[in-house]
Amino acid sequence: MKIQKLMIENRTKVYALLQHAFPGTDYEVALVQKLHENNRLVHEWVCIHTSKVIAYIAFSNAYDGTDICGLHLAPMAVAPEFQNQGVGSELLKFALRQEAIKSRTLFVLGKPAYYQRFGFEPCGAPICPFDKNNSHFLSMRNNIAVSFSVGYEPEFNAAATSSGKQGKNRRSR
Numbered sequence: 363m364k365i366q367k368l369m370i371e372n373r374t375k376v377y378a379l380l381q382h383a384f385p386g387t388d389y390e391v392a393l394v395q396k397l398h399e400n401n402r403l404v405h406e407w408v409c410i411h412t413s414k415v416i417a418y419i420a421f422s423n424a425y426d427g428t429d430i431c432g433l434h435l436a437p438m439a440v441a442p443e444f445q446n447q448g449v450g451s452e453l454l455k456f457a458l459r460q461e462a463i464k465s466r467t468l469f470v471l472g473k474p475a476y477y478q479r480f481g482f483e484p485c486g487a488p489i490c491p492f493d494k495n496n497s498h499f500l501s502m503r504n505n506i507a508v509s510f511s512v513g514y515e516p517e518f519n520a521a522a523t524s525s526g527k528q529g530k531n532r533r534s535r
C-alpha cells in the first residue's frame with residue numbers, strides 16, 4: 363500500500379470510493395466533485411493498493427468570517443472491504459505529518475472516540491454550524507477562545523442541497 367497526493371486521473375476512483383464508503387447518500391461524492399470543479403484549495407491524499415484507491419482524506423479551509431482560521435478534515439473514507447484494518451489510521455497519521463497540515467489548527471466533525479486517538483480534542487470554540495452543541499466537533503492546535511460559527515467552503519452546503527440532505531443533518535463519523 364502506498365500513500366500519495368490525489369492526482370487528477372484518480373479523481374473518478376475517489377468518487378467511486380466515497381459512494382461505497384457512504385452508502386445511501388450522495389453527499390460526500392457531490393461535495394468532493396464540487397470542491398474539484400470549483401478549484402477550491404483542498405489537501406488530499408489517497409492510499410493505493412494494487413492500483414486501486416482504497417482510502418481518501420481531504421482538508422479544506424476553515425473560516426472566521428473571511429479570514430482563514432484553520433483546516434477542516436472532511437471527508438475521510440476507507441473502502442468497506444479494507445475498513446478496520448488500520449488503513450484509515452495510517453492515512454490520517456501520514457496526513458497529520460505533512461507540511462501543509464502539521465502546524466495548522468484542525469477541525470473535524472466526527473466520532474470523538476476515533477479522532478481523539480490522533481490528538482484531536484473536544485472543541486469549545488468556535489461552533490460548528492452542522493453540530494450546534496459541538497458534541498461531535500473536535501479540534502487540534504486550537505487557541506480560539508471567542509465563540510463564532512466556523513465557516514466551511516460553500517460546497518459543503520451546496521452538496522447538502524443537491525444530495526437532498528440538510529447541512530445540519532450531515533453525517534458525522
Ligand SMILES: CC(C)(COP(=O)(O)OP(=O)(O)OC[C@H]1O[C@@H](n2cnc3c(N)ncnc32)[C@H](O)[C@@H]1OP(=O)(O)O)[C@@H](O)C(=O)NCCC(=O)NCCS
Pocket residue numbers: 383384436437438439440441444445446447448449450451452472473475476534535
Ligand atoms: C471511519 C473510517 C475512515 C475509519 O477507517 P478504518 O481504516 O476503518 O479505521 P482503522 O482500521 O484505522 O481503525 C479502526 C479502529 O477504529 C474504530 N473505528 C472505526 N470506525 C469508527 C467510527 N466511525 N467511530 C469510532 N471508532 C471507529 C474501530 O472500532 C477500530 O478500533 P480498534 O482499533 O480498537 O479495533 C472508515 O471506517 C470509513 O471509511 N467509514 C465509512 C466512512 C466514514 O464514516 N468516514 C468518516 C467520516 S468523514
